[in-house]
Amino acid sequence: MYLYLSLALTICAGIGFGYGLYRFFRDESALYVRMIVFAVGCAMLGRLFETLLILVNGGLTNGFHVGMLGIIGCFMFLFSANFGQMDSIVDDGSKKFLKTRLISFAAPLVIAAIWVFIAVTKGLNETTIPLGVEALFIAQASYFHLKHLIIEDVSFGLIKAIRSYNLLSLVYAVLCMTEMLVKSFNIPVFVIVIVNVLQCVVLLVFVPVLERGVKKWTT
Amino acid sequence: MDNLTYISFIAITVSLALMLPLMEKKQRRLVVFMIAGIFSCLFVSELNNILLGAFRGDIFFVTTTITPITEEIVKMLPILFFAIMVSDDRSTLIPNSFAVGVGFALLENVVILTQNVENVTILWALVRGFGSGLVHGICTVMVGWGISYIKKRRKFFYCGTFALLSAAIIYHAIYNLLVQSQYQYVGILLPTITYIPIILFLRKNKMKAK
Numbered sequence: 001m002y003l004y005l006s007l008a009l010t011i012c013a014g015i016g017f018g019y020g021l022y023r024f025f026r027d028e029s030a031l032y033v034r035m036i037v038f039a040v041g042c043a044m045l046g047r048l049f050e051t052l053l054i055l056v057n058g059g060l061t062n063g064f065h066v067g068m069l070g071i072i073g074c075f076m077f078l079f080s081a082n083f084g085q086m087d088s089i090v091d092d093g094s095k096k097f098l099k100t101r102l103i104s105f106a107a108p109l110v111i112a113a114i115w116v117f118i119a120v121t122k123g124l125n126e127t128t129i130p131l132g133v134e135a136l137f138i139a140q141a142s143y144f145h146l147k148h149l150i151i152e153d154v155s156f157g158l159i160k161a162i163r164s165y166n167l168l169s170l171v172y173a174v175l176c177m178t179e180m181l182v183k184s185f186n187i188p189v190f191v192i193v194i195v196n197v198l199q200c201v202v203l204l205v206f207v208p209v210l211e212r213g214v215k216k217w218t219t
Numbered sequence: 220m221d222n223l224t225y226i227s228f229i230a231i232t233v234s235l236a237l238m239l240p241l242m243e244k245k246q247r248r249l250v251v252f253m254i255a256g257i258f259s260c261l262f263v264s265e266l267n268n269i270l271l272g273a274f275r276g277d278i279f280f281v282t283t284t285i286t287p288i289t290e291e292i293v294k295m296l297p298i299l300f301f302a303i304m305v306s307d308d309r310s311t312l313i314p315n316s317f318a319v320g321v322g323f324a325l326l327e328n329v330v331i332l333t334q335n336v337e338n339v340t341i342l343w344a345l346v347r348g349f350g351s352g353l354v355h356g357i358c359t360v361m362v363g364w365g366i367s368y369i370k371k372r373r374k375f376f377y378c379g380t381f382a383l384l385s386a387a388i389i390y391h392a393i394y395n396l397l398v399q400s401q402y403q404y405v406g407i408l409l410p411t412i413t414y415i416p417i418i419l420f421l422r423k424n425k426m427k428a429k
Contacts, residue, residue: 025420031375035379038382038383038386039382041386042382042385042386042389045386045389045390045393046389048389048393049389049392049393049396052393052396052397052400052402053283053396055400055402056396056399056400056401056402057279061280061284064284065283065284066283066284066287066288066388066389066392067389069385069386069388069389070385070389072385073381073382073383073385073386073389074382076378076379076381076382076385077378077379077382079378080374080375080378080379080382083374083378084372084374084375084378084379085372085374085375
């Protein structure tokens with residue numbers, strides 16, 4: 001079953017990535033948008049590796065495997081886009097946004113809490129430590145997604161236009177952490193299926209939702 | 220007999236190095252990067268031997284999990300050094316990155332050839348040439364593209380390069396995984412399938428720029 005779920009995730013991410021390439025790489029478009037397309041591409045590569053590893057090896061290896069870099073790379077691209085470009089436009093570093101900055105720490109704290117729960121229950125071992133590294137990258141990206149979701153828009157509607165995308169990214173971060181939780185414990189199969197189906201949906205609509213927001217920048 | 224890896228390394232790099240004084244700046248730089256790639260391969264071969272021992276000779280695990288990481292990091296170093304010290308111009312970095320990858324693949328292929336000299340065929344040569352040659356080239360170009368932001372946008376450089384490095388490692392690991400499985404023909408085709416759209420995209424951009 002894991003093979004089919006992983007294959008479905010690969011296909012959905014692949015469609016999302018292909019659509020992103022088609023929409024944003026034909027003409028000149030913002031690097032911010034291209035980074036997000038690359039994030040979906042990285043998620044696709046990671047899932048493809050997992051699918052092939054299950055197919056060839058019969059299952060995923062215990063502990064670290066290269067497929068984990070797909071999630072890490074994906075969130076690193078998302079973090080890079082928000083931290084590297086968007087954040088300096090929407091937050092001038094003034095005291096005005098201090099409250100927003102503080103509230104935004106809620107997202108990484110939730111991510112950290114989920115991992116701490118796994119680590120405390122299962123102990124620190126070859127499986128939970130790589131998951132911790134993965135959680136670290138998810139947490140840092142989630143900070144900016146929550147921040148850009150709640151921050152007051154002073155940049156001529158720039159951030160307001162892509163709020164739904166930031167919400168979607170935050171949902172994806174939570175889903176990735178839920179997947180970690182589900183795989184660490186003996187949770188009924190239907191929960192795993194639901195989490196993976198939701199991930200499929202998010203990966204499919206990621207780029208179209210972003211595209212809808214980005215269109216508002218120019219209209 | 221002396222170590223064949225070192226013998227191959229000396230035989231290839233000395234010939235290439237002797238050609239350098241006769242070349243013009245652009246061509247010379249490409250050959251220097253190729254030599255850097257060959258040296259990276261020599262370094263990685265020693266490193267991988269140590270790691271193979273540390274993982275009790277589990278070749279499948281090491282080639283699908285460890286070597287893609289070590290190889291991509293080591294191949295990135297000459298490009299990173301060049302971008303910091305000389306130029307971070309993308310039109311220079313991308314061909315140089317590909318040259319590092321090709322240099323790396325060159326020594327790797329020679330080493331594998333010397334180790335399996337009785338089993339190699341023309342088909343093997345085609346597979347290695349189109350397969351590993353392109354994989355190393357494409358992966359290094361991916362990282363080189365991220366490094367091109369080193370001076371222009373620091374924040375992008377740190378995070379983006381790491382993200383691209385992750386993508387290159389996974390791509391490399393997928394290739395290594397496929398060529399060792401019953402789906403090896405898919406593995407052999409994978410780099411060519413990726414290479415053609417990249418070349419078409421880059422050519423289209425070049426035409427637009429003109």
